[in-house]
Amino acid sequence: MAAKTSYDVVIIGGGFAGVTAARDLQKRGLSTIVLEARDRLGGRTFYEERNGFHVELGGTWIHWTQPFVWAEKERYGLEVQETPGCVAERIAIKIDGKVQELQEAQxxxxxxxxxxxxxxxxxxxxxxxxxxxxxxxxxxxxxxxxxxxxxxxxxxxxxxxxxxxxxxxxxxxxxxxxxxxxxxxxxxxxAWNYQLFNDTAARYKLTKGTAALVEAITRDGGFEVALSTAVRSVQHTSEGVSVTTESGERLMAQRAVVTVPLNVLHNLHFDPPLSEVKLEASKLKHVGGGCKVFFEVGGDPGAVMTLSRSTDSPLIGSFTYKRGEKHSVLAGFSLEPDALEKSVDEWQPVLEEFIPGVKVLSTFGHDWGGDDLSQGSWCTYRPGTVARFTDELPRQEGHLYFASGDHAQGWRGFIEGAIASGSRTAVQVAESLRT
Ligand SMILES: Cc1cc2nc3c(=O)[nH]c(=O)nc-3n(C[C@H](O)[C@H](O)[C@H](O)COP(=O)(O)OP(=O)(O)OC[C@H]3O[C@@H](n4cnc5c(N)ncnc54)[C@H](O)[C@@H]3O)c2cc1C
Structure with a gap:
């Protein structure tokens, strides 16, 4: 529930793009509110405490090749920790139906x-x-x-x-x-370099989790937040923007920043309608699907990584995420639609093929594809759409602005892209309101 009915800026969606834009706008003296449909901020970054381990179910890894997110980590004095399986002692790959261990000579x-x-x-x-x-x-x-x-x-x-x-x-x-x-x-x-590519993808994660960064940005920003507040429709004229929530509440603002994921954008009603290309892109959806599935295993499997094609195994990759003496956690990736419904007994032989002797205790994860507020995982554009969508998706329409990791210019599909896009959009909005 919002404290007022009128703001300088309304931000729709409270993932990294939304909270970054809100902080940067509020700090420029503009009254700003974030309307978030979930009962928490962070969007596609979310965690679970699992038997003493902090496990990120969504966006996780960051790197200094990603200037915005690394600057935020430094600004708020947050630490990172390594992911053991990213610098694996053992890499098991399924080639032509047979699992082999990658040798140093290979x-x-x-x-x-x-x-x-x-x-x-x-x-x-x-x-x-x-x-x-x-x-x-x-x-x-x-x-x-x-x-x-x-x-x-x-x-x-x-x-x-x-x-x-x-x-x-x-x-x-x-x-x-x-x-x-x-x-x-x-x-x-x-920089066209395998080592850097691998490290950026999965080596460093925030020790206290992505939620600690969301919280730091939110606390520092001092903007207003309304959780469990889904936006249903947005009207905009040359005078400003009117935003209506699912519960019928109406807020007025000079500007709105829309940060909902690309795959759900078409669920909001816009008057006048969004550009045809934005609507087409949202209905077509990006192809980032699949599941990040975690395996709690007995003992310590060591720093291992597994790789396969989806045609050869339900597990296209996995690596040691947290090590413990009594139990450890592996992070895995699957393109099978029922990956999170498979039982421990179904996953046991799949994992054991790569890691002999491993004992799967439980599996867990979040179904981002089945989640109404994301309808997908991280963004990958479809073939044939990159040139058409890159400039158009972030394009301003009247007093509506668009920020999202899903259409960032550099690190599209990453936390970095979301923060960069939120930050850049805040500058554009603030400039437009400069008197
Ligand atoms: C499984 C998984 C693993 C990933 N791994 C990594 C990784 O290791 N490193 C990395 O950098 N990135 C990773 N990503 C990608 C990264 O998490 C996202 O790119 C980034 O978090 C997107 O931020 P965003 O703010 O653009 O969107 P979101 O985080 O999706 O935020 C949009 C917000 O809008 C809200 N919303 C939707 N509809 C409405 C509505 N009608 N009204 C109000 N609010 C609404 C949503 O609830 C959500 O909170 C991963 C993503 C997933 C799913």
């Missing part, structure tokens, strides 16, 4: 697979924040899928599996559904 072959796949990326994303810099090169390849690229290369069986599995995790979809251009952009953000 490391070169493994990394070369990535270098072959991404060989064009320097020319296509010489500047990964600027699609216009190599516009023609992006457009020429926009329709290509990850599968198209994989099929065009002469890869060894090891490379085909390790690279294929990694790309399935990165896009959270099968190679035929994921955009090759999008994968190249992410690779370019880590």
């Amino acid at each position: 490391l070169g072959e493994f990394v070369e697979g990535f270098e072959h796949f991404f060989a064009e990326s320097k020319g296509v994303w010489e500047r990964p924040y600027d699609i216009h810099h190599c516009w023609e090169a992006v457009c020429e390849r926009d329709a290509l899928t990850v599968a198209d690229r994989l099929n065009a290369l002469d890869l060894t069986p090891l490379q085909r599996t390790s690279l294929g599995g990694f790309l399935e995790i990165l896009s959270m979809n099968q190679p035929q559904n994921a955009s090759y251009v999008e994968m190249m952009r992410t690779w370019s953000l880590t």
